Amino acid sequence: MYQEERLIAILDYLKMNNRITVEEICTLFDVSRDTARRDLVRLEEEKSIVRTRGGAILPSIHDEVKNYSNRLKTVSEEKKIIGKIAASLIYPGDRVILDASTTVQSCAEHIENMDCTIITNSINQAEVLSSKPDVNIQLLGGTLQKEHRFLYGSSVVEKLSEYQVDKAFVGVVGISEKGLTIAHEEDGMVKRKIIQQAKQVIVLADHTKLGNTDFFRYADLQDIDLLITDRTPSKSFRDLLSKYNVELMTADQDEEGVE
Template sequence: MFALERQKRILENLNANGAVWVSKLSAELGVTEETVRRDLEKLEKQEVLVRTHGGAVPITDSSYELSLEKRKQTNSAAKERLAKEAAEHLLPGDTIFLDSSTTTFYMAKEIKKIRNITVITNSLRIINELSGVESVKLITVGGLVSSNQSFVGSLAENTIKNNFFAGKVFFSSKGITPNAGILESNEQECFIKQQMLANANEKYYLCDSTKIGKVGFYKLAPLDGIDYFITDSNLSDEYVDKFVESGIEYINVGTNK
């Protein structure tokens, strides 16, 4: 069994039982306890669980809020550069989707400078940032409020699917690899982003260097499912060749291009 499959099984077990134990996982998965501990360590770094003595438990709402603050500070200078570059692709009169990522939250600050923009989002943080800004028409999708401070669930998904279309979507994710494509670790957020992508003409992926090569458990989109790749990273030839082949515009805002 590959590591990615093991880790997916661990998360399924965690969601079903509310906790997992190293010894039990070792027996169920047919691997050593040390292998299980390494899997749990990787999952903890991806902020989907918290390790305990002998096992792991889900991230609670309070611990996830701390995680959000940590994420807002992680590589924040790069995310601000990505946000400013993304805002350069906006025109007065545009209607856009913004997901609930921290990078699009920075982009919301830039949107305040542009007149006559319609923003459709599931992010409570973006709603709070743009609420009351006269130059922005703000539309929220509604739904279940998650610990990620966003609207998720079938109501939010169907609201986007059946009611809203946009000229552009700006989004981020957990990670990207040349073969697997664009990946997400949160199932509910993944479904929301997929609906936004399906109902948008131009697709902008905002990817800071910490996400390059990082793996999530849910496939959000294939590599050729975007139009613009905005990053602060010097990518390998494997990525660049695939972008050229798919007609994707690669934009590097890094200080050392």
């Protein structure tokens, strides 16, 4: 096997197993330890790996979180479907908190014009809901995060503590065994308080968020009641949800027969 082929195979192994040792390279490809080390040096020079004591791991990848307006331009059909399912769970008389994510905005867009109360720290959610005359809107006041269009700070958290609501709908950048994570701590602190004030906590996340972890953890899996996503997760992820008594709703559940 030529070195180029071996390097590709090493990277494929890392993608599946997260790490590789010099001994494993020797065994898998029948090469000497010196050859294995040269392969790792080459991959490190190409910034394809991070060398560790006795082996290598893949480098961390941090996806850029686009600003709110750019994220709205790329709101996927999956998010719209998730939002429609979420909105169907809101009934006349409900008191609900919506956070400031674009997936939750899809929920706001699908809420029927009915007598219910919506509390939010998102100026976009408030604007969307302002076209529904029977919906009572409580916009939380605080410091405006201009790029991502949400209100945050101690005044938002303190005001949230005065409310007790039926349901809270929150978005994530990542949801995994490490919990619910977001890119910005100030947004996460508000989400954490939102969760504390709701009888039922509903997370809206398309399939690309499942299994991912971002910068700031604002909740654990046991803090949520229901996950709504667009496609059926892997069995291991469903088992993880079951472990923490998190119910699951998916857009394809009718096709797949998922409860």
